[in-house]
Every structure is written in structure tokens, then in C-alpha cells.
Amino acid sequence: MSDPAIELRGISKSFGAVKANKDIAIRVMPGTIHGIIGENGAGKSTLMSILYGFYRADRGEIFIRGERTDIPDSQAAIRAGIGMVFQHFKLVQNFTVLENIVLGAEEGALLTTSLGKARTLLKQLSEDYELQVDPDARIEDLGVGMQQRVEILKALYRQADILILDEPTGVLTPSEADHLFRILEGLKREGKTIILITHKLREIMEITDTVSVMRRGEMTATVKTAETGPEELAELMVGRKVLLRVEKKAAQPGARVLEIEDLRVVDGSGVERLRGISLDVRAGEILGIAGVAGNGQSELLEVLGGMRSGTGRVRVNGDELDLVGPRADARTRRARGIAHVPEDRQHEGLIMDFHAWENVAFGYHADPAYNRGLLMDNDALRRDTERKIAKFDVRPADCWQTAKNFSGGNQQKIVIARELERDPDLLLVGQPTRGVDIGAIEFIHQQIVALRDAGKAILLVSVELDEILSLSDRIAVMFDGRIMGERLPSQTDERELGLMMAGITDTDRGHTHAEVEGNLAHVHGKVG
Amino acid sequence: MEKLPRWADIALVPILNLLLALIVSGIVVALIGQNPFEAMRIMVDGAVGSTYGWGYTLFYATNFIFTGLAVAVAFHAKLFNIGGEGQAQFGSLGVALVCLAVPWPHWTLALPAAILGGALFGAGWAAIPAYLQARRGSHIVITTIMFNFIASALLVYLLVGILKAPGMAPETARFPEGAYLPTARDIFAVIGVDFGYSPLNVTFLVALLAAWLVWLLLWRTRLGYEIRAFGHSEPAALYAGISPFRITMLAMLISGALAGLMAINAVMGEQQRLLQDNVLGAGFVGIAVALMGRSHPVGVLLAAILFGALYQGGAELEFETSVPRDMVVVIQALVILFTGALDGMTRSPLERVFLRFGRRAPEPGAPAE
Numbered sequence: 001m002s003d004p005a006i007e008l009r010g011i012s013k014s015f016g017a018v019k020a021n022k023d024i025a026i027r028v029m030p031g032t033i034h035g036i037i038g039e040n041g042a043g044k045s046t047l048m049s050i051l052y053g054f055y056r057a058d059r060g061e062i063f064i065r066g067e068r069t070d071i072p073d074s075q076a077a078i079r080a081g082i083g084m085v086f087q088h089f090k091l092v093q094n095f096t097v098l099e100n101i102v103l104g105a106e107e108g109a110l111l112t113t114s115l116g117k118a119r120t121l122l123k124q125l126s127e128d129y130e131l132q133v134d135p136d137a138r139i140e141d142l143g144v145g146m147q148q149r150v151e152i153l154k155a156l157y158r159q160a161d162i163l164i165l166d167e168p169t170g171v172l173t174p175s176e177a178d179h180l181f182r183i184l185e186g187l188k189r190e191g192k193t194i195i196l197i198t199h200k201l202r203e204i205m206e207i208t209d210t211v212s213v214m215r216r217g218e219m220t221a222t223v224k225t226a227e228t229g230p231e232e233l234a235e236l237m238v239g240r241k242v243l244l245r246v247e248k249k250a251a252q253p254g255a256r257v258l259e260i261e262d263l264r265v266v267d268g269s270g271v272e273r274l275r276g277i278s279l280d281v282r283a284g285e286i287l288g289i290a291g292v293a294g295n296g297q298s299e300l301l302e303v304l305g306g307m308r309s310g311t312g313r314v315r316v317n318g319d320e321l322d323l324v325g326p327r328a329d330a331r332t333r334r335a336r337g338i339a340h341v342p343e344d345r346q347h348e349g350l351i352m353d354f355h356a357w358e359n360v361a362f363g364y365h366a367d368p369a370y371n372r373g374l375l376m377d378n379d380a381l382r383r384d385t386e387r388k389i390a391k392f393d394v395r396p397a398d399c400w401q402t403a404k405n406f407s408g409g410n411q412q413k414i415v416i417a418r419e420l421e422r423d424p425d426l427l428l429v430g431q432p433t434r435g436v437d438i439g440a441i442e443f444i445h446q447q448i449v450a451l452r453d454a455g456k457a458i459l460l461v462s463v464e465l466d467e468i469l470s471l472s473d474r475i476a477v478m479f480d481g482r483i484m485g486e487r488l489p490s491q492t493d494e495r496e497l498g499l500m501m502a503g504i505t506d507t508d509r510g511h512t513h514a515e516v517e518g519n520l521a522h523v524h525g526k527v528g
Numbered sequence: 529m530e531k532l533p534r535w536a537d538i539a540l541v542p543i544l545n546l547l548l549a550l551i552v553s554g555i556v557v558a559l560i561g562q563n564p565f566e567a568m569r570i571m572v573d574g575a576v577g578s579t580y581g582w583g584y585t586l587f588y589a590t591n592f593i594f595t596g597l598a599v600a601v602a603f604h605a606k607l608f609n610i611g612g613e614g615q616a617q618f619g620s621l622g623v624a625l626v627c628l629a630v631p632w633p634h635w636t637l638a639l640p641a642a643i644l645g646g647a648l649f650g651a652g653w654a655a656i657p658a659y660l661q662a663r664r665g666s667h668i669v670i671t672t673i674m675f676n677f678i679a680s681a682l683l684v685y686l687l688v689g690i691l692k693a694p695g696m697a698p699e700t701a702r703f704p705e706g707a708y709l710p711t712a713r714d715i716f717a718v719i720g721v722d723f724g725y726s727p728l729n730v731t732f733l734v735a736l737l738a739a740w741l742v743w744l745l746l747w748r749t750r751l752g753y754e755i756r757a758f759g760h761s762e763p764a765a766l767y768a769g770i771s772p773f774r775i776t777m778l779a780m781l782i783s784g785a786l787a788g789l790m791a792i793n794a795v796m797g798e799q800q801r802l803l804q805d806n807v808l809g810a811g812f813v814g815i816a817v818a819l820m821g822r823s824h825p826v827g828v829l830l831a832a833i834l835f836g837a838l839y840q841g842g843a844e845l846e847f848e849t850s851v852p853r854d855m856v857v858v859i860q861a862l863v864i865l866f867t868g869a870l871d872g873m874t875r876s877p878l879e880r881v882f883l884r885f886g887r888r889a890p891e892p893g894a895p896a897e
Binding site: 015016305306307308329330331332333334340342344347348349350351352353354358361362363365366371374375376378 | 744748749750753754756757760761763764766767768769770771883
């Protein structure tokens, strides 16, 4: 048997008292796709940062193709043939594809030689692996899927034969993700080794040969993908049995709670982000909005939540909302029974430097129950927080912790506790489980379904199609600021929704990838 | 996880910075041929060695408490108010107008009226940059700096024009005697203690009250909660229904009012007439005080006293030795540099020390390695 492409032995890394990696051992065989799965904070990123030379391990050894290798910095990692595709791309927006590819690997003072060389190589790579990219396009004009290809090409240009991809599908449509997987399969056939870091069980099952599971800094298992299943992997990740499917009864839709007619939003730079949205949500139903990030879903939540102004007509329980002016603010919306779990809990939903108890009042801090004359009643606030923390199982159950010291899942529980305990008529919820661990996802989904069963209307925005499909009672797909159509979850599938997310409504016809990409690049060009 | 324990963050870092500044100052003093230890002794003795020294130290500190609080309040809303100087100058105009308007019978009547005048004028001078920031997005650092120059020019214009008293100097007439504030010497004389002559006056107590009120505002009122939330994240403020316009305006108005109150001490308490240069850089020292005091009223109080001592000690040093005046400014600048600007220089090595120390500490319940 050949030497493993990468072998790690006894890798440990601590940050202060936190052990991010404990005695990690892993063997990645050449020419395979090796998945690494684990919850947020399990230590996946730390491990990969050690492999790529961002951190040095406190202890342990790294072997590349059987040779003990020291990786003090990323230059050393590149020399060892390791390439990394980050979750957040590291590209210069106003450079062309070619310029980005040679950046940092230029040969000589004049760019012409390296650019020429890169162009030849790029042509060959794009033929070999379906990695077509226009070498002279500017990054800012490219869609996210294309930008990711540029990152892969950058690594290949540096002659990487071990490619690490960190959560590569987070920003892609299903069809873009499929394309990425075909590229990875092609690279594997050529003998490249690929490490895929993800928290999505489906991707692991679909594409990897071997999968390693991490939990709390430890490598809990390495198994052949063919010999395992999603349930077992989830259990290995969380350490207990997990319900992967949302259990819910059929919806009992009641009266219309939210009615939207021809809603339009123009952003600060004059681009129309919502181009005439009409929707309604009934009591006791969850309407899911599917779409690739950046197609107007954020703006929809923001305008409904009172964070930006718009035009059109929005009624809640039959009463029209102000969309501009002093009564179009979030406080007035809350008074109307609209609760909002925002997409970005770290910059919107919580003040990261505030204590838990200060955050539990956030947005409702004018409530008379939290105030006593001119001063805030901090004791009442803390009592209320203790109660909510207990009810929503926030850990650690300490109302004096600052928000940034909670894990993503527990931060989200604080937001959910605050908004749901207000007994709203309408809940706006964006990316409820982004960056949240599996155990907390289950809990958060149950809470949302329970609110629906209590007869409340819920508008759900998520870029996770799985989440949309499993939670929603009805699905609307957004593309380029418009609703492409509505479907019932039982009468659609990922393929159809994926095409609608790329702006294609006649989903029965066969479609080329060029068509999908062309549409998406058009939107992203405008966004950038 | 916090990188530094609270006590190290609040006390150890500033003290280390201060020591570093003094060491570097000592080297500079030695380089010009003076004995640094002797210089240090003179400075400490001059600042806190007598009631006279304390009087001056706390008099300067009173100025710095007001300007430091002004910067701190704005800073909680993430507004960098560089305009304390101009707001204090405009505040001095308000104080002077109040004091000159009526033949005040007693200081207890004049003081509240002058507080109102100083605060209103200071707030008014901050209101324009605040509005430009909140509605037009003009950067507050730029506008407040420019407003310092405008305030200064305006004051000169008034002092050589309609406010000018007969005589050569560009200054107003003396305030009526009923507007003189009792000094520390007067107050201590009542209980039979002989406190050396100094301009320290009741305004120091007003400054302490202001510090307490700022604490109350920031950590106990809804407005303070909103100011701090807005300062941490503007999108979050929008999400919570907090109006950025309202918070920007209110935070800057309060900031300007606090800066304006400095004139109670300097103009009403000491000079007893309006002079052309009555702020003398205290507005800028306020920035260093707020930075060193980490924008907390208690920190501001302590930092203001430190800077007051530096001012007074520096003056004594100049008086007693041949260390030139410029040298004193260098020492003050070094303290500002080390405590304010170079905060991170000691912080990150200290964090590493604490991290290493933390790792060695036994971790309860951790599996053996």
C-alpha cells in the first residue's frame, strides 16, 4: 500500500485553557476524497489551519507522502503541495482572474511571462476538469461559483496535489454544488487528494470515500463512507441520537396574517433589490423563501422588520404598515406583534459585548416591565433572563456571560427565546440554523414548528434547501428580487427549486449549466 | 474567553504603560544632563506634596474630568468627538454671558445658571457636527476638528468686538463678585483647616457629580443602553428600533454639554472673566484621559487626576530646575503616547504571559494527557 498523502500523528493545539485539538491522528490516502465532518467549534478549522501553516501545533507530527514535514507557514504548505480553498475567498476584487491566479507566485519583475504561462495552464485545466473561467474577467463581475473555481485554479497553478476545501458549498446553489463535485471527481481521477470540510451530512454521503468525524477537539471516528449512514454520522458528531427529520403535523392554515402587495426596495446605491414582491402568510403556516444569498431575501426581512424603507402595501392582521417615515421602525413593528430573528445574529440580533441579560431585552428594552421610572429595572431583566435561559436550555445558564462567549447555537437560542416568548402574531426568521450545531438545530426547528402549531404565521428565509424543504408548509423561490413561483414541498424537489433559484421557471425543459451560470453571474455582477 | 483577567485589563495594563512612559522620560531627562530621580521627586512632590500642590493638581483634573467624560460618552456611541476643545471654548462663552448678564447676588444662584449656560453652549456647538454626521454622513472627526478652529476664531472676534472690556487686552469685564465660586481654601477655612492657595473650587464637586451621572446614564438608563448598543453595532440598533439619528444627536449633545461645563472651572472658578485662551488644550487631553480611563467614569476620574498631577508636577519641575518647559511637554506627551496610543504594545505580550500561565494552571476535570 502506498504512503498516505497526509498523515497526522498526535496533533494537539490549545488556546489558553481551550483544547482545540486533542491528540488528533488521521491518514488521508492519495487519490481519495476525504471528508472531515463536525459541529462548529469541533476543531476542524484549527486542524486545517495547522496543516496549512497558520497555526503551529503544540505537539504532534505531520507526514506528507510519508515524509515528516514541518509546516511553519503557508509558503511551506504550498511547497509541500497543499492548496487551500477558504470559505471566504481571498481574491482581489478588481483584478482579473489571471492576475489573481499569479498573485504571490509571479516569476520575475515583469508579469507578462507568468501571465502567459498561467493562460496556457488555465486553458488546459479548464479542458481537463470542467473548470471553465474567462481568464480576463474581473473577479467582481463573477458569480460566487466562478470565484470558487478561481480559488481552485490558484491552488492548482501552485501545483497543489492535496486540496483542502473549507465548507465549499455554503454559498452555492444546488446545481453549482453539483458542478463543484464533478470538478472534484475529475481532480480525484487525476490522482489529486481532496480534503472536504463540511457540516452537511448529505455532501459527505454523496462525494467522499472516507469520512472522519470530529467532536470537541477529538477525532472520534474514521470510517469508509460506503459503510456508514447519515444517522450514524450525526450521532458520532453530537454524541447522542439526533432526529434529522423535522417531525410535524400537517399545517392548519387560518386567516391571512401577512399580506404583501408589490413590495419594492431600492438600496443606497440605487439598485432595486425587491422588484414587486407579492406574498401572503396565513396563521398556522410556515412560508419558506428559498433562494441563493443576495437575491433580495435579506432585504425582504429587513423591510418587514423595520430596518429599511420600501414602497408597496404590507398588511398585518388587516392593518397596513408604514413602509417609510418615523413609524416604519423596528419598534413599531414589534408593537404590531411582529417578532424578528435576524439573519445575522452577531451584527444584528445580539450585541456581542453585552451580557446575556442585556441581550434578552434587546429591541424590547422600552417594555414597562423592564423599566422603573427613568431607570431600567435590571433586576427584573435578570429574573426574566434566568427564566428564559432555563426554558430554552441556553448553556452555560449564566445571565452574566457576554454574548460572544456563547457558542453559535446558544447565541441563537437567546435570540429565539427573546423573540418567541413575546408570543408574536408573525415571526420573521432568517437563517435560523446558520452556524448552529446539529443538537441545537433540532431544538430550534421544534420551537419554530411549535409556534406554528400555536396558530402563528411564520416567514422563513434560508439558503439551506434542506431546511426550507423540511420546515415549510409552502415554498416561494426568490431570484433577482422577484418571486419565481410557489410550490408545495410535497410536489417539488431540490432539482426544480434549484433551477428556480437560478431564475429558470420552465423547469420541465433540460437546461445547460451555462444557462444557470449566466443567470447567476448576471445577478452577482449587479450585487458586486 | 477573555484574554486577560479583569483586574489586569483595568489596572495592570495602564500601570505598566505609565511606568514605561516614566522610564523613557527618565532616559530623556538623563540625556539632557539632569538627574531623572531628582526630577521625578520634584514632580511628585510638586503635584501631591502639599495642599498647594494638591489644589493645582485637582484643579487641572477638574478640567480633564469634564473633557474626558465628554469624549467617553461620545465614544460609547462610537463617535470620536475631537471637538472638546471647541465645545469647551463655546461653553466658556455661555458661562461668561450668564455671569455678565445679571449682577448675581450669590454664587449658589449663579452656579446653576452658569452650568446651564455652559452646557447649552457646549451642546449647541456639538449639535452642528452631530447633525451633519447623522443626516449627511460628514465624518464627525473632520467636522469637530474644524469646529475647534471656528470656535476659536469666533471667540477672538467677540473679544476684540462687542464683548471687549475697556483697556488693551482682548477680554471681557470681570464677573460680578456674586458669581465668584468658593475655593478649596475658603471651604477648608470654614472647618479650620489651612489649605494652600490654589484655584481649586467647588466645581471639582460638580465634576464628581457629573461622573456619577454619566455612569448612571450609561449603565442604568434606557438612553445609555441604546447609546452603548448603537456604539457596538449600527445594524443591531436598527434591528432593535433604535434610531441612529436620535442616538447620534443625543450622545453628541451630552458630550458637548460636558465639554462646555469645563468653563465653570476654568472661567468662572479661576479667571473670573472670559479670556481668549481659556481651554489651553484640555479638550485634547480629554481624549487621552478617556482612552486611558477606558471610557468608564471611574477610569476617567483616575486618569484625569493623573494628568492633573503631571501638569502640576511639570510646572514645578520647570520652576525648580533648568529642565526646560518643552521637556515637561515631552514627558506629558510620552505618557499620552504610552497610555493611549501604544496600549496594545504592553497588552499583547501581557496576554501571552497570561495565556501561558493559564495553560499551566491545572484544569479541573480535564483528562490526563
